[in-house]
Amino acid sequence: MYSKELLKGTIEIIILKLLHENGSMYGYEISRQVKELTDGKIIISEGALYPALHKLEAIGILTTTTTLIGKRQRKYYNITDDGKKTSVSKIYELHSFFQSLNQIMHFKPATPDASFL
Amino acid sequence: MYSKELLKGTIEIIILKLLHENGSMYGYEISRQVKELTDGKIIISEGALYPALHKLEAIGILTTTTTLIGKRQRKYYNITDDGKKTSVSKIYELHSFFQSLNQIMHFKPATPDASFL
DNA sequence: TTAATTACATAGGTAGGCAAGGTATGTTTA
DNA sequence: TAAACATACCTTGCCTACCTATGTAATTAA
Numbered sequence: 001m002y003s004k005e006l007l008k009g010t011i012e013i014i015i016l017k018l019l020h021e022n023g024s025m026y027g028y029e030i031s032r033q034v035k036e037l038t039d040g041k042i043i044i045s046e047g048a049l050y051p052a053l054h055k056l057e058a059i060g061i062l063t064t065t066t067t068l069i070g071k072r073q074r075k076y077y078n079i080t081d082d083g084k085k086t087s088v089s090k091i092y093e094l095h096s097f098f099q100s101l102n103q104i105m106h107f108k109p110a111t112p113d114a115s116f117l
Numbered sequence: 118m119y120s121k122e123l124l125k126g127t128i129e130i131i132i133l134k135l136l137h138e139n140g141s142m143y144g145y146e147i148s149r150q151v152k153e154l155t156d157g158k159i160i161i162s163e164g165a166l167y168p169a170l171h172k173l174e175a176i177g178i179l180t181t182t183t184t185l186i187g188k189r190q191r192k193y194y195n196i197t198d199d200g201k202k203t204s205v206s207k208i209y210e211l212h213s214f215f216q217s218l219n220q221i222m223h224f225k226p227a228t229p230d231a232s233f234l
Numbered sequence: 235t236t237a238a239t240t241a242c243a244t245a246g247g248t249a250g251g252c253a254a255g256g257t258a259t260g261t262t263t264a
Numbered sequence: 265t266a267a268a269c270a271t272a273c274c275t276t277g278c279c280t281a282c283c284t285a286t287g288t289a290a291t292t293a294a
Contacts, residue, residue, distance in 0.1 A: 121249095122249085122250070125250085143241080143242095144241075144242070144243095145240060145241050145242080146241095149240095163241095163242085163243080164243095164244085164245095167242075167243060167244085168243095168244085171243095186240095186241090189240075189241065189242085190241075190242070191240095191241070191242090192241085192242070
């Protein structure tokens, strides 16, 4: 696992990115998918995930629909049109930040690339 | 300027990277150089910079030598051998984190690259 | 002579994320 | 059949890195 500080500010963007791609997901599914996509290297804890989802719902970025699978509830988070716009701008911001950081870190040649949407 | 949260966890790494490259710098110089390298897009505030430098000094990553320029003091921070090791591992960690994030964000093709040292 | 820049520093507040805990159902395995 | 693990939701309390604001003081430019 990485230094806990690095993840700050990125969790919300990760959530929005996944929801933008998939339209609708439930909390546990999001946490699983992040773990799977990163080979277990990025783990979003529940104490970070659920408060973040609730906040995004509260500000109208997400809506929820709850269903029952057997007796167990499952709460789907759906991204709104507003959320999609927010998602795009946040992803863009993260990408720009990376490029700025690269000007210091020289991780790789700065190849402008906007294929992330 | 970027979301303040994104910078979290990276300030220390930025400081170590610059000091590893230049051997010795003073606080104000570091803040200027970060601003210049990133075209003003990344600003390290003094309230973040000086506490970070003091912390790194306290744990033996940096040493200091104070000189006088006219009547004004200037405090140079020098990176120790221990600091160089820390620097390398932190930079590597940041690079790995970026690669993991890319597996979610698809910013660009994941081209393994270790030319950042 | 006033403003901007250089150069250091600290105090107080914010907020995101973590650790830990709680509740409950479903499934596997020993 | 019992224990262990996985699924699925959630909250509280705490940490700490960072920001804003403020302070001091010398130097330089307008």
